[in-house]
Amino acid sequence: MHSSPPAVAGRRSQRRREALTGLLFVLPTLVIFGLFKFLPIAGAGAMSLTRYRLNGDYTFLGTDNYTRLFDDPHFWESLGVTVSYVLLFVPLIIVVSLVGALLLDKLVRFTGTFRALLFVPYLSSFVMAGIVWSWIFDTDGPLNAALDGIGADPVAFLSGDQLTVLACLAMVSVWKGFGYSMLIFLAGLKAQPAEVHEAARIDGANGLQAFWHVTLPLLKPVLFFVLVIETIIGFQVFDTIYVMTGGGPNRASYSLIYFLYDEGFKFFDFGYAAAIGVVLFAVVLVLSLVQRRLVEGKDAS
């Protein structure tokens, strides 16, 4: 039997040891995050209020970068391009990955094989996807060869009008990315209770009715989740544009991140580019909060 004072002291020293090991174990992460996450986040806000030069010299400007940004036609143009792209990309990737998941869900054998086959494009880089699809969309490429084969006129997929160019870019991103959201949808479908579907069938619902009135409502939280992450991904579009169109033709595909990249690394206007980054952050933050609200609202009801 211990007398009480040493036990208290022992417990206290044990707690101190626990705290010490805890701190030692988080130390590497603390240093990395402090230097390369927390510091740049604070830095982005601070730099956006200055004219900043690479050597560290800066002039405090207040909110000038932001008023300039909101007066800059290039900013609104790039925002318009990005929103148009998102409006093409998001519905397309949702439909494609949902259809893929519904088909896989009904499959009894070879599920693993097809799941893997459809996921393979996700492994490629956007750069590689852009290179292959540039070849496909080329004036001498297979698509135009096929059009020629059926006697149709060639299409300037990547050098024509804005809608065509953005649709082509969206298609490439859907091809590359749908495997991921398809697996999320598939998991959501597998999690649905079989009894509900059974009941719908007994009530005489056909396939489409069961999908609309049973499957889709049950899938709503997953649908919101995918909707938000794909919208955020859509707002960050850069790689395929860099490889396929260079922002053109005539700035038809000049997205927000392309604008940020040019201002920062072509014109070295770091403070201004930082302000564009802050605006992007605001957009993503709003989307994340909306998602959280929707998911929590769902849980509460």
Next chain:
Amino acid sequence: MTLHPQAAPARRRRSRQQRRQLALLLILGAISLFTLAPLLAVVVLALSPANAPTLPHALPDSLTFDNVVRIFDVGEFPQWLFNSFVYSAVSVVVILLTASMAAYALARKRFPGRNVLLWSIVATLMVPMQATLIPTFILISRMNGVNTLWGLIVPTLANAQAVFLIRQFVRELPDEIFDAARIDGAGEWRTFTRIVLPLIRPVLATLAIFVFLWHWNDLLWPLIVGQTDEARTLTVGLATLNTETVSTANIMAAALVSFVPCLVVFVLLQRHIVASITSSGVKG
């Protein structure tokens, strides 16, 4: 048939079921073919002999590895490949190790500032990488890290997803395991390496795949921090080659070389991917 009145409808139902499964297989087969066609085109174009008719107008008569061998003589291609390997491999190892250590502490140890740190890390998930691109570049450039491998790697080691995901796993480990380790007299480091790490192997395998893919396929950060020919990664090199006047066969050979490691990693570890997307996606 008359002896078993139930058998006929059952058999009919079964054959209808089989027909539906066959149709499903055909549809999925067609979709897969369509999805994989661009990748097959890369393979065929990369392996087509020079000056022979090839896609989109004809299929080549024979295949050759000449283009793939020759791409290693173009520019700094071997250097790009090396840079990509170092960037991806070092990141995987360091992120997995540091994030596991932090996750263990954040899930199992009480220390001052624990909750603040946890929520600060989780909050950074909402900040897109592009929003901090400029200050991170300035920081690395002031540390003389531009065009160096460490300058490329170090800022990407702060991976909030990894910390968060591993913490969820460590939290679910039963207390008894840790009590048993303590009774056996195992030290903290020993408990971590011999007990925690082996138990969280599935989540580590999944993260390894994704961190590898993210880094191997990354463009924007390597594009900015590696500005000389020798400092590029393979993805940046691929994008540069595309704007220069190299033949389709060359660029496709380079694309093929860049894709093979991703495919190998996927084939080796693919069963973990499904499990992880399943859990992360639905729980949201």
